Amino acid sequence: MLDKNQIAQRIAKELKDGFYVNLGIGIPTLVANYIPEGINVTLQSENGLLGMGPFPLEGEEDPDLINAGKQTITTLPGSSFFDSAISFGMIRAGKVDLTVLGAMEVSENGDIASWKIPGKLVKGMGGAMDLVASAKNIIVAMMHTNSKGESKLLKKCKLPLTGINCVKKIVTDLAVLEITDKGFRLLEKAPGISVEEIKNKTEANLICDGEIPEMKL
Amino acid sequence: MKKVYNNADEAIFDISEGNTLMLGGFGLCGIPENCIAALEKKGANNLICISNNAGVDDFGIGLLLKKKLIKKMIASYVGENAEFERQLLNGELDVELIPQGTLATRCMAAGYGIPAIYTPAGVGTEVAEGKESRIFKGKEYLMEFAFEADFALVKAWKGDTAGNLIYKGTARNFNPLMAMAGKVTIAEVEELVEAGELDPNEIHTPGIFVHRIFKGNSYEKRIEQRTVRKRL
Numbered sequence: 001m002l003d004k005n006q007i008a009q010r011i012a013k014e015l016k017d018g019f020y021v022n023l024g025i026g027i028p029t030l031v032a033n034y035i036p037e038g039i040n041v042t043l044q045s046e047n048g049l050l051g052m053g054p055f056p057l058e059g060e061e062d063p064d065l066i067n068a069g070k071q072t073i074t075t076l077p078g079s080s081f082f083d084s085a086i087s088f089g090m091i092r093a094g095k096v097d098l099t100v101l102g103a104m105e106v107s108e109n110g111d112i113a114s115w116k117i118p119g120k121l122v123k124g125m126g127g128a129m130d131l132v133a134s135a136k137n138i139i140v141a142m143m144h145t146n147s148k149g150e151s152k153l154l155k156k157c158k159l160p161l162t163g164i165n166c167v168k169k170i171v172t173d174l175a176v177l178e179i180t181d182k183g184f185r186l187l188e189k190a191p192g193i194s195v196e197e198i199k200n201k202t203e204a205n206l207i208c209d210g211e212i213p214e215m216k217l
Numbered sequence: 218m219k220k221v222y223n224n225a226d227e228a229i230f231d232i233s234e235g236n237t238l239m240l241g242g243f244g245l246c247g248i249p250e251n252c253i254a255a256l257e258k259k260g261a262n263n264l265i266c267i268s269n270n271a272g273v274d275d276f277g278i279g280l281l282l283k284k285k286l287i288k289k290m291i292a293s294y295v296g297e298n299a300e301f302e303r304q305l306l307n308g309e310l311d312v313e314l315i316p317q318g319t320l321a322t323r324c325m326a327a328g329y330g331i332p333a334i335y336t337p338a339g340v341g342t343e344v345a346e347g348k349e350s351r352i353f354k355g356k357e358y359l360m361e362f363a364f365e366a367d368f369a370l371v372k373a374w375k376g377d378t379a380g381n382l383i384y385k386g387t388a389r390n391f392n393p394l395m396a397m398a399g400k401v402t403i404a405e406v407e408e409l410v411e412a413g414e415l416d417p418n419e420i421h422t423p424g425i426f427v428h429r430i431f432k433g434n435s436y437e438k439r440i441e442q443r444t445v446r447k448r449l
Contacts, residue, residue, distance in 0.1 A: 046317065047243040048387045055444040063246065063438035064374075064386035070244040070441040081386055083393045083421075084243070084269070085325040088318030092336065111341075121302055122314065124294035129344060130318030133337035164341035 051079030132163030247388030328397025369399025380424030
């Protein structure tokens with residue numbers, strides 16, 4: 001079973017040289033720590049920065065320089081600032097190559113629910129609905145089951161949706177899966193996890209073609 | 218017409234009950250601190266506020282919430298704010314949550330003189346309920362209207378007496394969009410210079426959009442999430 005950092009590490013292997021990438025809050029943010037050597041990736045922060053750098057050194061924090069998680073950050077050579085309309089223009093027009101975000105539920109047709117639990121206080125969707133409606137390639141980073149042990153990979157989402165038919169790939173603590181026309185297809189299993197266990201913890205049907213390889217981190 | 222005002226109190230003198238306000242900023246970054254403080258002091262009830270976030274308990278828009286000046290909040294993410302939650306759960310506050318890109322583009326449309334835009338954000342979700350949609354090249358889009366705001370309160374880094382504005386870092390965010398969108402736009406700046414002192418090549422918001430400008434005082438610029446690397 002993978003921990004959060006290992007999920008991020010596995011997702012980082014999906015990055016390609018020259019990609020512009022938007023990383024959501026939570027596990028997706030950790031992906032930045034595992035960008036493979038020799039691969040140049042530009043991080044987009046939807047509050048208005050392309051080319052997000054690491055956290056500043058102690059004492060060098062600038063309140064006018066934050067990311068979408070409101071954390072103090074830095075720029076890099078080649079960075080640019082812009083307003084929020086330009087930022088979402090980049091996203092809507094498909095200039096961002098990859099979006100990585102967390103989710104509460106994903107359904108077998110690629111619907112995602114990530115922003116609202118009825119009866120609990122709702123904080124808002126932020127930029128997630130814009131991102132999922134337009135991104136060319138969306139990878140979801142999440143645990144395979146929720147805190148009650150229930151599957152988060154469903155035939156149909158139960159929670160209010162963030163977007164429809166948009167998720168392409170999911171990396172969980174147990175598996176890597178892709179969304180096909182016929183539903184979830186198991187691509188890789190986590191070290192020490194059996195296909196049987198993944199099937200048991202997946203509410204939706206799982207397509208397993210041949211021998212399923214173990215994830216390499 | 219005179220654009221330069223002495224301070225926030227003078228610049229916001231006519232904001233009154235029931236007005237719709239746009240407030241720039243993302244989180245606490247690039248918020249019009251001086252205008253918010255002056256408004257908190259002056260008071261005006263039943264305000265409708267359009268802003269990406271709603272501040273925190275004791276800073277930003279949170280100050281207006283605490284004084285119960287806000288009737289309705291239009292935002293994309295309302296974050297950690299206990300007073301906000303309390304008012305929402307008690308039915309004292311109305312909230313409309315909309316996707317961040319839609320929020321930005323509805324501000325932009327207002328500033329560009331365009332009545333509505335089409336966006337795919339929210340298609341198939343509860344955001345789409347009751348909205349007109351249209352298919353372009355096989356993909357569905359929602360029609361979203363341009364905002365209308367009586368006042369836009371924005372914060373810039375530098376400004377001049379002609380109303381031209383330059384923003385700094387990610388404190389730009391919604392500010393230039395809202396500056397263009399307000400019926401009356403009030404800009405507060407850290408540095409106010411004579412017309413001619415700013416390089417025209419570097420202006421982000423042309424002065425035509427700015428009706429009132431003043432030099433703000435004692436910016437706190439509070440940081441919400443202070444994240445740092447240790448010095449080795």
